[in-house]
Amino acid sequence: MSEKFSPTLRIGDLSDFIAPSQACVVSLKGLKTTTPNTRKRDKPEVAIANREQDDPVKISLKDCLACSGCITSAETVMLEKQSLDEFLSNIDKGKAIIVSLSPQSRASLAVYFGISPLQVFKKLTTFFKSLGVKAVFDTSCSRDLTLVETCNEFLCRYKQSQLNIDEKSNPSLPMLSSACPGWICYAEKQLGSYILPYVSSVKSPQQTIGATIKHHICQKMGLRPDEVYHVTVMPCYDKKLEAARGDFVFEVEQEDANKNSLRITEVDSVLTTGEVLDLIKLKAVDIETLDDSPLDKMLTNVSEEGYLYGVPGSSGGYAETVLRYAARMVFGREIEGPLAFRSLRNKDFCEVTLEVDGKVVLKFALCYGFQNLQNIVRKVKMGRCDYHFVEIMACPSGCLNGGGQIKPKLQQSPRELLQSLETIYMENILVKDPFENPLVKSLYDEWLDQPGSEKAKRHMHTEYHPVVKSVTAQLHNW
Ligand code: SF4
Ligand code: SF4
Incomplete structure (x- = not known):
């Protein structure tokens, strides 16, 4: 699969193949193949294994069910309608x-x-x-709208977790952010039903x-x-x-x-x-x-x-905004100044806590990139994840480092580019609470x-x- 996609989506699609006797689900639903004289070779096509090499089924982005059954990369299917x-x-x-x-x-x-x-x-x-x-x-x-809904959802989940009812069959925490489609695609295709109840229902x-x-x-x-x-x-x-x-x-x-x-x-x-x-x-x-x-x-x-305004946090500021909101609404604490995120294994895995009377009452994490993401989901599966909220992003370093961003110029290293992006991201941009x-x-x-x-x-x-x-x-x- 193309390097343009997030690493999680790429790795999640390693099993993206069709076995020799199988055909695309969509073709069974009645899509017509293109005829040789109308076929455009420069358009994405999905070659189905039990058809002749010369007889591809043309499937649009909307038709593909992302069933993991395709021998080509999902990339070629999805690009046709979005160019x-x-x-x-x-x-x-x-x-x-x-x-x-x-x-x-x-x-x-x-x-x-x-x-x-x-x-x-x-x-x-x-x-x-x-x-x-x-x-x-x-x-x-719209990110501010997403953040307001995310804060509200977190508060509901937190209250439910405190009631301690139904936590096994209907788990509420940790709440996992949902704005990254690379992560969501991986969760749906590779992790499935055990992880999805933890994922925030708020749209990106x-x-x-x-x-x-x-x-x-x-x-x-x-x-x-x-x-x-x-x-x-x-x-x-x-x-x-x-x-x-x-x-x-x-x-x-x-x-x-x-x-x-x-x-x-x-x-x-x-x-x-x-x-x-x-x-x-x-x-x-x-x-x-x-x-x-x-x-x-x-x-x-x-x-x-x-002036432009918004939240800090180049991947959306989910953990930061929800922590400040929960501190205020649940514990009556206004957190002044920047949050003290601590790097754990690496700079893409950080945590921040709120202590009240010497006791940790809220524990949040930022988790970027496939390896960190895998560690978190493993802990969730084993019931050993003690975070209340995790901001998950598929790309190492988060959204500024997305695969669709402009590539480094000649003589510019990816690290230098990322530093420039992080510096300019909030340049002359006022920090404002989404609720305001x-x-x-x-x-x-x-x-x-x-x-x-x-x-x-x-x-x-x-x-x-x-x-x-x-x-x-x-x-x-x-
Ligand atoms: S991933 Fe999409 S194109 Fe590929 S087999 Fe499944 S439905 Fe067909
Ligand atoms: S750029 Fe952001 S939303 Fe897109 S895949 Fe990377 S982390 Fe996810």
Whole structure:
């Protein structure tokens, strides 16, 4: 599998093969093969083992069930619907294009061009709008929404664990973060049912901004959800797989006489940071001399004074935000200043505790990269994990080091690049508590009611599904 994906997803897919007598599950569901004269050789194809080499089944990203049964890498399947070509063709079709930019991608472009993250945001807004994009939003905003829901879920789980009822059949802690699709894919495909109850049900910032745009913001913009084509810019290819999950599709009734329903996807396409750089080069734009545009404030963490704001923590700040919240809500403690994370085995495995009267009452961890992740899940399986919350990310060093980020320049080592990214990530960005974010407050007031409400659960939370590894076993189950 490609180096572009997170190491966890790559290692998790080592068993990604089809046995000689087996065929793709999707082909059994009636997909047609391409005919030789219409087949495009430059498009991803899935070669099925019991077919002729010349007779591939063409399977789109949405069709693939990620059943682990494919002889090719899942990468080739998932890229077809999520490319620059697809993005540009949707602009040509006259769709209302909305782009949501991640703060990690912003940092990567800032280091590459030698400008600040705020300048990147303003210049990218100019660039995308020159192509016909309607609005450019900020996933720091939806990340705050994700964090508020995560804090609320943690509090519920913590209270349940204190009641000590049903803990064996319905375990509540440790709560494992859910924003990284590389980790989620590994958990579903390789770990399955024992680990999934521990995983937070809150959607990632990519999917919460998708749900917010397609269920709520598009109406404020005078658009129907089917008129909007929503593209995110993300630091990894794993996000493409996440966007294509069936859990993130909903149906709306059409206004025609037949009242047929339309399938709407929260995120229609994901471009990596590197692909956006390719687009800038393709259009021969000199980003540094491009004018700055005002930011679209509807879903962007920008203050009245023009400063960007958000939480520290280049992988989302989940452990930090939840710890501060739990300290305040459960123990009445306001934690001032930065948290004292201690490195354990390596810099990608750190823990932080809250002590009250000399006793550790909360124990949280950051766990990045496949090896650390494996240690944690082993402990959870054996019932020996004493953390209350673990922020899990598949990539070593977290999201700034995602496989879709811009590669180091000549003479620049990966370590130097990472240091530059970590420095620039919060440059001139105000630290703000997600609960104080006025955009998040108004989303609850206008739409979601309150954290953990029925509406919030419907739009901001999801479910996970253990994946049956063997195609044969899956077919037998049918
Ligand atoms: S992973 Fe499974 S469903 Fe997807 S293309 Fe491969 S065999 Fe088909
Ligand atoms: S750690 Fe971040 S960049 Fe890496 S796969 Fe997970 S979400 Fe993507």
